[in-house]
Amino acid sequence: xxxxxxxxxxxxxxxxxxxxxxxxxxxxxxxxxxxxxxxxxxxxxxxxxxxxxxxxxxxxxxxxxxxxxxxxxxxxxxxxxxxxxxxxxxxxxxxxxxxxxxxxxxxxxxxxxxxxxxxxxxxxxxxxxxxxxxxxxxxxxxxxxxxxxxxxxxxxxxxxxxxxxxxxxxxxxxxxxxxxxxxxxxxxxxxxxxxxxxxxxxxxxxxxxxxxxxxxxxxxxxxxxxxxxxxxxxxxxxxxxxxxxxxxxxxxxxxxxxxxxxxxxxxxxxxxxxxxxxxxxxxxxxxxxxxxxxxxxxxxxxxxxxxxxxxxxxxxxxxxxxxxxxxxxxxxxxxxxxxxxxxxxxxxxxxxxxxxxxxxxxxxxxxxxxxxxxxxxxxxxxxxxxxxxxxxxxxxxxxxxxxxxxxxxxxxxxxxxxxxxxxxxxx
Numbered sequence: 001x002x003x004x005x006x007x008x009x010x011x012x013x014x015x016x017x018x019x020x021x022x023x024x025x026x027x028x029x030x031x032x033x034x035x036x037x038x039x040x041x042x043x044x045x046x047x048x049x050x051x052x053x054x055x056x057x058x059x060x061x062x063x064x065x066x067x068x069x070x071x072x073x074x075x076x077x078x079x080x081x082x083x084x085x086x087x088x089x090x091x092x093x094x095x096x097x098x099x100x101x102x103x104x105x106x107x108x109x110x111x112x113x114x115x116x117x118x119x120x121x122x123x124x125x126x127x128x129x130x131x132x133x134x135x136x137x138x139x140x141x142x143x144x145x146x147x148x149x150x151x152x153x154x155x156x157x158x159x160x161x162x163x164x165x166x167x168x169x170x171x172x173x174x175x176x177x178x179x180x181x182x183x184x185x186x187x188x189x190x191x192x193x194x195x196x197x198x199x200x201x202x203x204x205x206x207x208x209x210x211x212x213x214x215x216x217x218x219x220x221x222x223x224x225x226x227x228x229x230x231x232x233x234x235x236x237x238x239x240x241x242x243x244x245x246x247x248x249x250x251x252x253x254x255x256x257x258x259x260x261x262x263x264x265x266x267x268x269x270x271x272x273x274x275x276x277x278x279x280x281x282x283x284x285x286x287x288x289x290x291x292x293x294x295x296x297x298x299x300x301x302x303x304x305x306x307x308x309x310x311x312x313x314x315x316x317x318x319x320x321x322x323x324x325x326x327x328x329x330x331x332x333x334x335x336x337x338x339x340x341x342x343x344x345x346x347x348x349x350x351x352x353x354x355x356x357x358x359x360x361x362x363x364x365x366x367x368x369x370x371x372x373x374x375x376x377x378x379x380x381x382x383x384x385x386x387x388x389x390x391x392x393x394x395x396x397x398x399x400x401x402x403x404x405x406x407x408x409x410x411x412x413x414x415x416x417x418x419x420x421x422x423x424x425x426x427x
Contacts, residue, residue: 051147053220058191061201069197071243076234078256084231085258087111089196092229093120093154093222098147104128108371112258113230115265117371118344119273120233122309122337123157129350130333131156139350151219158222158233159212162187164276166240168208185211186239188232189218196228202239237272249278251300264344267313270337274309274328277301282311284325303327310336312347314409329413330355338368340409345370347410361414365422368406376425380410381418 064072070080077084091113096105104125108117128142128149145153163169168183185205192199205211215222222229238246238257247253250268257269257278272278281287283302290297303325310331311324323329334349346369354360362383368376403411407419 053151053223055220056217058189058201058218058221061189061203064188064200064202068243069200072235072238073197074256075243075246076238076257078259084197085112087113088231088234089228090226091117091231092224092227093117093158093233094225094229095150095154095223098150099144101144102369102373102375103145103150104143105369105373106371107373108230110264110372112261112263112265114263114371115267115269115344116230116234116273118264118346119270119309119337120157120161121369121371122335122346122348123160123273124153125335125346125348126309126333127153127156129335129348130352142350151216154223155212155216155219158219159208159215161233161273162215162236162240163208163211165237165272167276169276182206184240186236187211187214188235188239189221190228190232193221193228196231200235234269238278241272241276241278246278249301250280251298262342264342267339270311270339270344271303274307274311274337275303275305277304279303282313282322282324282328284327306330306332308332308335311339312336312409312412313339314405314412315339315341323412334366336413338409341405343370345374366410368425374425374427376406377422378406378410379420379422380414381420382414382416384416384418 073080073084087109091108091111094107096102096107106117106121106124108114128145129139131153132142162185163183166183166185167181168185183206187203187205188200189203190196190199191201203214205214221227222232234257241249246257247255249272250257257272258266260266261269266280267282268278268280271280271282279301281300281302283300285302285304287300287302288297289300306327308331311328313322313324315322332355334351334354336347338345338347347366348369349364349366351360351364354364363379363381365377365379368374368378403419410419411417
């Protein structure tokens with residue numbers, strides 16, 4: 001058998017090396033012709049929140065009775081025969097990447113869950129800005145929370161909403177009245193998310209502290225993207241309020257919370273999350289509406305006390321009758337859920353004294369955020385009201401006609417204010 005020729009082997013090795021170098025050179029030349037964002041794509045670090053919540057199996061609780069389950073679906077969705085809306089089983093209270101711009105925000109698609117998620121967002125902003133132990137930190141840092149702070153605030157917001165619907169905060173509003181009613185919060189969690197409706201178990205709590213510990217243990221069921229978090233929160237809030245009281249709030253035994261709602265959800269669900277009552281009315285207190293012929297009046301229950309988080313509405317220039325009362329327009333804290341031409345968002349200011357000090361309300365900044373990712377900062381100047389006379393009425397009217405819907409919404413609270421957009425809004 002002939003031995004292989006060493007000269008031929010060396011020539012083959014050199015040829016292979018040359019071919020490899022030629023290929024690498026051609027690849028580098030092609031890479032040089034690419035735009036920078038494609039040429040350096042291997043070095044791009046995409047911001048992602050890679051931390052996952054522990055998925056503790058749901059154990060214990062009382063299985064929901066079939067009668068209660070059917071009544072629950074009827075009160076929420078209007079029927080127990082047809083399947084619930086798909087988006088409610090696939091929308092979680094999902095946080096944005098921590099430590100970055102808009103890290104305070106939730107994210108969700110535009111569907112009938114947007115109103116509820118936006119209301120939760122407003123409650124979270126209250127905790128981010130005004131429930132912080134550190135008073136020497138500016139709003140820029142407070143609105144870029146760490147992962148642990150995000151989890152803490154989301155847990156507190158969910159617990160607070162459920163506790164309020166159970167009547168947990170109504171005792172402190174009447175200091176001279178001693179109530180013997182003990183709030184009972186109910187949390188509905190599934191043991192199998194594939195069959196959520198039939199695997200719900202109910203857990204009862206008589207203290208806010210125990211409720212927060214429990215919510216934090218099973219927070220992944222509320223938070224996970226694509227999970228049933230929005231639906232579980234709504235179910236828990238309704239059961240904590242009780243089905244009979246929800247029917248009284250809606251003022252119609254056949255009405256439902258989501259029946260005939262708009263694209264981003266009904267107003268009643270916003271009022272429910274903010275006040276604990278599913279009232280479809282925005283006015284203060286009780287209005288008695290009747291017929292002049294029969295002299296029969298029917299009470300319409302609106303907002304019974306001043307809310308911590310407010311609500312502003314601008315649907316059209318002629319829709320003046322649906323404006324909220326002062327208990328929603330002037331809340332305890334400068335945070336408002338907004339409804340502007342069918343879109344929900346949050347308007348807020350980081351100064352706790354804004355609505356308490358007349359001088360602070362003369363010129364100030366507000367931020368506008370939606371759970372779709374839009375963000376803008378605006379300056380509101382109300383000093384024009386002090387200096388303008390009748391000669392400027394035509395100018396103010398012209399400015400109002402040219403105003404954007406968001407500016408008109410802001411002027412529903414601060415009439416005739418001058419509004420300036422700061423920087424480029426994120427859409």
